[in-house]
Amino acid sequence: MPALLKIILRRVALGLLTLLLVSVLVFAATQAMPGDTASAILGRAATPERLAVLREQLGLNRPIATQYFTWLGGIVRGDPGNSLVGTEEPVMQLLGPRIVNTAALVVAAAFWSFPLSILIGSLSGLFRDRSFDSSVSVGSLALAALPEFVLGLVLILLLAVQVLHVFPAVSMVNPQLSIWSQMHNLWLPAITLGLACVPYIVRMLRGSMIEVLESEYVQMARLKGMRERVVLQRHALPNAIIPLIQVIALNLAWLAGGVVTVEYLFNYPGIGSALVDAVRNRDVPLIQAIVLLIAAVYVFLNLTADILTILISPRLRTGLR
Amino acid sequence: MSADDWAPATERPIDAGDAGAAEAFNETLGHDLEFSPARRKHRRREWVQLLLDALHYRRTQVGLAMFLFIVAIAAVGPHVAPYSPTEFVVAPYAKPSAIAKLGGDNLGRDVLTRVLYGGRSVLILATIATTVGMILGVSLGLTAGYARTAIDEGIMRLLDVVLAFPSIVLVLLMVSVLGPRPWLIVLIVGVTHAPPLARVVHGVTQDVRQRDFVEAAESLGVSHLKIAFTEILPNITSPLVVEFGLRLTYSIGTIASLSFLGFGMQPPAADWGLMINENRMGLIIQPYAVFVPVMLIAILTIGVNLFSDGIGHALIGLDRDTGSA
Numbered sequence: 001m002p003a004l005l006k007i008i009l010r011r012v013a014l015g016l017l018t019l020l021l022v023s024v025l026v027f028a029a030t031q032a033m034p035g036d037t038a039s040a041i042l043g044r045a046a047t048p049e050r051l052a053v054l055r056e057q058l059g060l061n062r063p064i065a066t067q068y069f070t071w072l073g074g075i076v077r078g079d080p081g082n083s084l085v086g087t088e089e090p091v092m093q094l095l096g097p098r099i100v101n102t103a104a105l106v107v108a109a110a111f112w113s114f115p116l117s118i119l120i121g122s123l124s125g126l127f128r129d130r131s132f133d134s135s136v137s138v139g140s141l142a143l144a145a146l147p148e149f150v151l152g153l154v155l156i157l158l159l160a161v162q163v164l165h166v167f168p169a170v171s172m173v174n175p176q177l178s179i180w181s182q183m184h185n186l187w188l189p190a191i192t193l194g195l196a197c198v199p200y201i202v203r204m205l206r207g208s209m210i211e212v213l214e215s216e217y218v219q220m221a222r223l224k225g226m227r228e229r230v231v232l233q234r235h236a237l238p239n240a241i242i243p244l245i246q247v248i249a250l251n252l253a254w255l256a257g258g259v260v261t262v263e264y265l266f267n268y269p270g271i272g273s274a275l276v277d278a279v280r281n282r283d284v285p286l287i288q289a290i291v292l293l294i295a296a297v298y299v300f301l302n303l304t305a306d307i308l309t310i311l312i313s314p315r316l317r318t319g320l321r
Numbered sequence: 322m323s324a325d326d327w328a329p330a331t332e333r334p335i336d337a338g339d340a341g342a343a344e345a346f347n348e349t350l351g352h353d354l355e356f357s358p359a360r361r362k363h364r365r366r367e368w369v370q371l372l373l374d375a376l377h378y379r380r381t382q383v384g385l386a387m388f389l390f391i392v393a394i395a396a397v398g399p400h401v402a403p404y405s406p407t408e409f410v411v412a413p414y415a416k417p418s419a420i421a422k423l424g425g426d427n428l429g430r431d432v433l434t435r436v437l438y439g440g441r442s443v444l445i446l447a448t449i450a451t452t453v454g455m456i457l458g459v460s461l462g463l464t465a466g467y468a469r470t471a472i473d474e475g476i477m478r479l480l481d482v483v484l485a486f487p488s489i490v491l492v493l494l495m496v497s498v499l500g501p502r503p504w505l506i507v508l509i510v511g512v513t514h515a516p517p518l519a520r521v522v523h524g525v526t527q528d529v530r531q532r533d534f535v536e537a538a539e540s541l542g543v544s545h546l547k548i549a550f551t552e553i554l555p556n557i558t559s560p561l562v563v564e565f566g567l568r569l570t571y572s573i574g575t576i577a578s579l580s581f582l583g584f585g586m587q588p589p590a591a592d593w594g595l596m597i598n599e600n601r602m603g604l605i606i607q608p609y610a611v612f613v614p615v616m617l618i619a620i621l622t623i624g625v626n627l628f629s630d631g632i633g634h635a636l637i638g639l640d641r642d643t644g645s646a
Contacts, residue, residue, distance in 0.1 A: 018481055022482055029494050029498060030497065141623070141627055141630055142627075145574075145623045146574075146619055147578050149597070153615045154615065157604070157608065254487070257489065276582055282497055287494065291490055295486050
């Protein structure tokens with residue numbers, strides 16, 4: 001299938017191009033701004049001597065293109081530079097354990113919320129316009145509207161502080177131990193993050209379920225006299241599942257961004273709270289690395305979902321431009 | 322299936338209203354645009370009709386009531402507040418009393434007063450940000466949809482790049498350089514709305530540009546840009562109303578979140594997001610300083626979302642009616 005391979009390669013190339021542009025944008029926003037990163041970092045503490053030292057350290061005296069390629073080269077080699085704050089640790093050393101923690105949080109959130117939302121969404125499509133469907137509809141509208149930190153605070157008030165006292169309100173993660181051995185710190189952030197995903201998955205699944213149920217092949221199966229259960233199992237569900245790949249990829253990508261406020265709220269030591277701290281400290285190399293990482297996760301997940309979709313759905317394989 | 326349908330769905334569809342908006346876009350165009358110039362006179366009446374129809378739905382009524390409740394607090398609040406928002410009235414985290422009906426905040430200021438003052442900033446900033454996003458998204462979508470392939474491809478690719486950043490992350494990136502300024506936040510939140518909006522408008526514009534009245538205008542020598550803005554834009558205003566509501570929900574969420582993170586409104590401003598941040602350490606002793614702003618932000622976002630979803634429903638209904646007539 002050389003044609004198929006060509007399409008996939010084109011998609012990969014497009015993904016790489018997007019990544020490259022993303023890196024240009026991140027770099028341009030932080031390092032190439034009018035005004036000087038060094039004086040922005042030092043703020044009121046800026047003296048001519050300190051400015052000169054910091055400019056040298058950041059390589060701000062070199063041409064902007066050289067700065068960009070040096071930086072990009074470092075990223076590609078897995079070394080986005082050193083933090084500007086405190087002990088000036090290498091960024092990767094700072095981020096390593098935090099990436100693991102955030103990944104654990106995202107996985108925990110997806111683990112409970114994706115299957116549940118898929119179930120609710122399918123049922124909602126199946127019982128379209130009945131009372132179950134309309135209450136799910138209003139519920140997910142409300143849930144979709146709430147910012148994550150509001151959702152998290154409602155949960156804290158209900159489950160940790162005021163009404164019940166089931167969970168700790170703040171994560172006290174021991175950095176010496178693996179996050180899996182201190183699961184109690186994961187519960188509330190994972191519930192919050194997972195809940196924020198529910199309405200989107202429910203919506204998409206409901207939509208694709210309705211589309212499949214109204215399709216000709218399902219009508220045909222019914223006309224053949226198949227039992228409804230068999231129609232659903234053999235024809236409806238497998239086809240409603242295809243868009244699921246996109247759904248899962250999109251929501252995983254979104255979770256990677258949604259961690260910012262949730263981690264900050266629960267004081268959870270992941271990349272989201274690291275980003276908030278880095279912005280507060282104007283720790284430019286750390287900010288660049290985290291923002292690039294979040295955007296790269298998004299591009300990568302989208303790319304994977306697209307390729308998987310092309311591979312498994314014959315209709316798209318032939319219908320592509 | 323047009324090329325755009327197959328483009329990776331890079332933004333999470335929002336909800337029924339969003340799907341409804343896209344559907345409505347296509348349905349409106351299906352039958353409206355052929356008669357576009359002749360029907361323009363009736364446009365305003367149809368727009369009013371849409372709002373009236375939307376108000377038949379329970380969710381629109383509830384949503385509108387919730388939204389107006391918040392607007393009323395923001396508008397009237399500062400005039401009826403018992404104290405100044407920066408005045409120290411009671412002890413820090415004082416319990417509710419006759420002096421301070423909702424208790425004191427982390428510095429002993431009156432929570433009720435700060436709540437009454439704290440809605441304006443988020444409402445105003447979110448509205449401007451959404452408007453900026455609408456203008457950007459619609460202009461870019463129309464231009465790309467009408468331009469020749471290279472410009473079209475260029476604009477849409479660049480928008481894909483912006484899509485790769487969650488809006489709060491993009492704002493944080495810019496704030497880290499330029500500081501937490503209201504104009505910057507409004508601008509960047511607006512920029513993050515542009516790609517999804519441009520996509521919708523782009524798809525529609527491409528469909529429309531082969532239609533008879535557009536080709537007629539082209540053969541008369543009317544410029545492409547003028548056709549885009551005078552022939553196509555007036556026909557998609559109703560669906561854009563729905564989009565505005567949805568985008569407003571998002572703007573409110575992002576701007577409130579920024580204040581909560583400490584990068585939005587700066588102390589000593591009275592702002593709901595900021596209040597939550599300032600007072601959450603006292604959650605156990607004095608929950609009202611957090612609970613009340615949390616509830617008000619929730620009422621606002623849920624209200625706007627319900628309202629725009631109702632309009633989305635009405636739009637589909639409206640189009641079905643005229644479509645069958």
